[in-house]
Amino acid sequence: MKEKLKIGAIIAAIAMIVMIGCAPKDNAEAAKGSNAKYPVTITDVFGSKVTIDKEPERIVALAPSTVEVLYELGLGDKIVGLTEYCDYPSEAKSKPKLGDFNGVNIEKIIEAKPDLIFAGTGMSKQEFQKLNDLKFKVIVTEAETVSQIPETFMMIGKAVNKEDEAKSLADKVTAKINDIKAKTKDVEKVKTYYVLSYGKAGNWTAGKGTFISDLINIAGGENVSDDIDGWKEYSLEKIVEKDPDLILVSDMIANGNKNLLDNENGYKDTSAVKNKRVAILDDDLTQRPGPRIVEGIELIAKAIHPEIFGK
Template identity: 40%
Template structure:
């Protein structure tokens, strides 16, 4: 029994030692690193990646924010920020990336996020392409987790910690500013008219963002995204917010039902860069700030 206990003790000690070594390696940016990705796969990063392909706009934005933009050799058609990313080769869409183009770029690492299909992952792995999938829950904590892991993978942990700290400060600043303010009813327009009426229902991340920004989500009486125009007209919210792209504001102002809402007639239909709210990346705190500025302009002069 004594011998068995000694063996078990030694085994546990070695395991603990290995875990501590791995933690220390991550702190120092040493490789190899073992990262558990969002598919719950243990991915071993043997050395610092020098050639990276991003298959998500939020990943692309984070890579640049980390100061590692020079490593990026491929991105999707939807990766449009920062401006300099447009000079980098595209590998197609998020859900249907071009496998041949990815392989031709000879990446050390492919980083994917939401909307990434498992069959694409399997094809890339069959071709010996290293892939890591990073996405988190739809929250600031989820965004921090992505930024933190990507910082470790790209040997930019110090930069990732600064980004996360700055984001937390900005979020706290917004929450502190609006905490005693009255909360107007806010309706976020995802889609309208012939395409169907869609908004951000209760429990969505945008619903949470509206609350953090000092508003009340007018669509909190539903879950998911579908909404009815009849309900919206009945609610007649204080503020409408839409994307600044696709002439959304102009369209809403000329669409039956919407054009007769008090907020639209009285000039309380506002535009926002929806990428600041939709992408789990370093600009998410900026999105909260812009949202709060729309809802409470008097507090953000």
């Protein structure tokens, strides 16, 4: 995606000061304690260092996976803006939309008055620079490998004063991933090919270093297109040569049709298509590096090794 104060605020600030001043000592101490860990400095996935002076109260999250993490940490009420693609959990759908396929809307972000912005790796350099020029605190949090996911949870937790909850979430997801790895450790690897697009759109697939390739390998498969790096087109000749036993298809192009490759040149000659081993993946589960990634790995594992994980 491209995963891209006036009188009312012054009155609210005065009211808050009055409330704190009149509050019992234990409440005042609690208020003080909420910011006890600040300022904190976060090093994001791009290596940028961002210092946060106080606990964020107005958060803009521009990556679906980050939105899911924030809700898991109990911070959905602090989200003041997200993108069209941030649709989980269902409560997120009612939040203000500050971006779409074309990028983020800088003007709407300014209007949202966030004190912290979580951006995805798909944000353009121009958008990122513009937000920095406007003195917003911007942290890029989207994991690009499975191993980065727990680290990302911890990064987000540290930024929003939810380190304990973030660690608990990271530990839970890590334990489930390790359980899947243990089950697939000694199994025979199934030759697997991922279809992002085909036909006139080009035969785009996931090579080495991509998130999907990582998931395939964890789930007990052998990504046959690991001989290329990143997202690239793959020749039909190579697809036939590699002869995958299983083909995984993005639901974005499959639309529920498992037979979409039956008459496609190259694909129809593979063992996967001949033996009806074509599985459609839920993109939200398999391409969002968030709390539900375990469900995505399990979905792929069931397609690769139904004898272990069921159908």
